[in-house]
Amino acid sequence: MDAVNWLVLVLIVLLLAALAFVVIRRRGRAGGVFATRDKR
Amino acid sequence: MTDSFRRAGGRKLISRSSAQDLGSVAHLLVDAERRQITAVVVGRGKKARLVDWSEIGGFGPDAVMVSDESALRPPADDRERLAADGKLELLGQRAISELGNAMGTIDDVTFDPVTGALENLRVGDREVPAGAMLGSGSYAVVLADHEDPLP
Amino acid sequence: MKLLMHASQINGLPVVTVQGGEDVAEVRDVIYSPEAGHLVGLTLNKRGFLSGRRREVLPAGAIHAIGRDAVMVDDESRLVLPEDAPDDVAHPGADRNVMGDDVLTESGASLGTVRDLVLLVGSAGDVVGYEIEKVDGGRGYIPLPAQLAVSGSALVVPDITEEFVRDDLVGLGAAVDDFRARLGLR
Numbered sequence: 568m569d570a571v572n573w574l575v576l577v578l579i580v581l582l583l584a585a586l587a588f589v590v591i592r593r594r595g596r597a598g599g600v601f602a603t604r605d606k607r
Numbered sequence: 608m609t610d611s612f613r614r615a616g617g618r619k620l621i622s623r624s625s626a627q628d629l630g631s632v633a634h635l636l637v638d639a640e641r642r643q644i645t646a647v648v649v650g651r652g653k654k655a656r657l658v659d660w661s662e663i664g665g666f667g668p669d670a671v672m673v674s675d676e677s678a679l680r681p682p683a684d685d686r687e688r689l690a691a692d693g694k695l696e697l698l699g700q701r702a703i704s705e706l707g708n709a710m711g712t713i714d715d716v717t718f719d720p721v722t723g724a725l726e727n728l729r730v731g732d733r734e735v736p737a738g739a740m741l742g743s744g745s746y747a748v749v750l751a752d753h754e755d756p757l758p
Numbered sequence: 759m760k761l762l763m764h765a766s767q768i769n770g771l772p773v774v775t776v777q778g779g780e781d782v783a784e785v786r787d788v789i790y791s792p793e794a795g796h797l798v799g800l801t802l803n804k805r806g807f808l809s810g811r812r813r814e815v816l817p818a819g820a821i822h823a824i825g826r827d828a829v830m831v832d833d834e835s836r837l838v839l840p841e842d843a844p845d846d847v848a849h850p851g852a853d854r855n856v857m858g859d860d861v862l863t864e865s866g867a868s869l870g871t872v873r874d875l876v877l878l879v880g881s882a883g884d885v886v887g888y889e890i891e892k893v894d895g896g897r898g899y900i901p902l903p904a905q906l907a908v909s910g911s912a913l914v915v916p917d918i919t920e921e922f923v924r925d926d927l928v929g930l931g932a933a934v935d936d937f938r939a940r941l942g943l944r
Contacts, residue, residue: 588808595811596803598769598786600875602856602908603798603846639779705776706880707825744779746772749830757761757826757879 704755765875797883799847
């Protein structure tokens with residue numbers, strides 16, 4: 568492959584890594600409403 | 608006589624000794640607990656300087672009189688750096704009640720130009736006494752419960 | 759007449775210090791005790807769209823007030839490390855999502871399933887009712903007594919709750935005091 572193709576490949580990998588970071592980070596922040604069960 | 612943050616913004620600072628133009632009012636730094644202006648921020652960015660209220664000879668309607676250029680000093684701590692960057696500016700700041708309800712933004716703040724004591728805040732379409740200010744920072748001004756129109 | 763809000767509105771609200779006027783964190787999870795009728799605490803994220811979770815938690819006792827736009831605390835020291843907080847807030851293992859739980863009267867009639875909790879605006883987490891999906895599929899609101907029994911994954915409410923099912927938060931707000939008075943007189 569020539570240099571331009573390598574560059575494009577690297578950019579795509581970086582872009583996917585960035586998207587993966589955003590998705591994982593946003594999912595880690597997601598919250599909900601939870602009930603506890605008192606210990607008996 | 609009463610002055611206001613809106614009217615004071617952009618007002619010139621003049622040296623009493625040399626009549627030199629030292630810059631103009633960019634922001635007014637406030638101590639929320641004492642309801643008092645503590646310093647005037649002059650200039651912007653890296654050139655921003657503070658003048659302690661105690662160094663101000665007269666806060667007049669047309670000019671702020673300062674003894675001389677030596678009264679202007681760089682920010683001394685993190686809070687003053689925030690103030691110099693305009694992050695603690697009261698005008699346009701979000702107002703929240705201590706119960707956690709948004710109350711609008713601050714349109715203007717009136718003060719006594721002789722003492723630097725804050726008098727009233729204009730929030731949304733209402734006037735609120737400065738005594739209702741419980742705290743002030745880069746995110747919001749927090750106002751006492753009895754000013755909250757909701758609960 | 760009470761001003762009410764949904765618990766799910768609390769997710770994502772900023773945590774703001776009364777004295778400092780700073781947004782020190784953001785709400786992630788809302789943790790509730792049906793038996794206590796009250797929130798037990800909140801877990802937190804750092805502020806910022808791409809920021810991570812925050813280790814500290816906020817026990818309900820340390821909350822100054824919960825409003826429609828912010829959770830208020832006296833100062834940042836009210837946020838504590840999980841090891842210094844009550845178990846229920848610190849250890850998610852005991853938690854389960856309250857959504858979808860069946861709401862049963864003491865006599866065994868189902869009023870529907872839980873869709874959300876309803877809190878008193880300006881309190882530190884008083885839960886005054888539930889939003890439910892009624893058996894017929896419509897949305898309803900029911901007031902809750904101060905304490906509630908949990909049986910398995912169902913929540914058990916007094917029989918007279920059936921008379922107090924309302925269509926909206928305004929109706930619920932008007933019903934809460936009457937409902938609790940009726941329980942008191944029983």
